[in-house]
Amino acid sequence: MNEDVLSTPGHLISLAARGFARLSESRLKPLGFGVGQLPVLVALQNGKASTQRDLARFARVEQPPMAQMLARMERDGLIQRTPDPADGRSSRIMLTKTAQERMPEAIGALFRGNKETLTGFTDAEAEQLVDMLKRLIENLDQIASSESSLRDP
Template sequence: MDLDVLSTPGHLISLAARGFVQLSAARLKPLGFGVGQLPVLVALQDGRASTQRDLARFAKIEQPPMAQMLARMERDGLIERVPDPVDGRSSRITLTKVAEARLPDALAVLLRGNHEALRDFTDEEAAQLIALLTRLIANLDRLAGVEAPPGTPVSDKGD
């Protein structure tokens, strides 16, 4: 299949991602959050990660940018580091009361933006889009040799 490069899934997904980032950034800024911080905050809230290494793996970013993000989040009063009771050389990262209080509003803003973006989609189309994107991400992770974050659904279709 010979597609115009501007009609390829990679290009279209990139455009959609940029649109979501712009929308989310504008709506999250008044709440004191950045778009890239939300996966970290959610992972800390639900216990999926509590160390810098685990957060970097979960958010699929390298350690140095994660360290910079965490330093900004700590400076902004969103997270705090506490000594790891098991490994004194390491620290556990937790949400502050401020972040815990603001996070529900931030998540509601993101969910509302997603709902608005899918306005002309049926429930079945939205579910299918999510399933297809989840499979695509798993395929891309596999190609890149990236370990999927815990809790990510794995599909063996198309292998």
């Protein structure tokens, strides 16, 4: 049996991810946000992270790209940094008032986009899709973790 590589879950999920990214980018750009900034914005809004290290961990990116993103976000007036009273070498990062004011509209736009893309799906199917994607991501994380531990003894 010859499988069609273009019909594999990996390829289809990649296509879906790029489609979601394009849709989200087009809806976030007028608000001054980028789709790649979303994990940082949400983490800061929800108080899940307030340092560069924590944000990088939360967003699952390395420190150098996170530093670059935070520099752009600061330049664009979305975040501000203040010295960390507990650690003089570190700074606390928080959303600016402007970013806080735009967040509800941005989140609404993203939820509308997700709802539109799930047209024709029942609520149960949409929940099942989310559950399956979460399990898939857990599997990918476990594989990456075990492979990285084999490379870095």
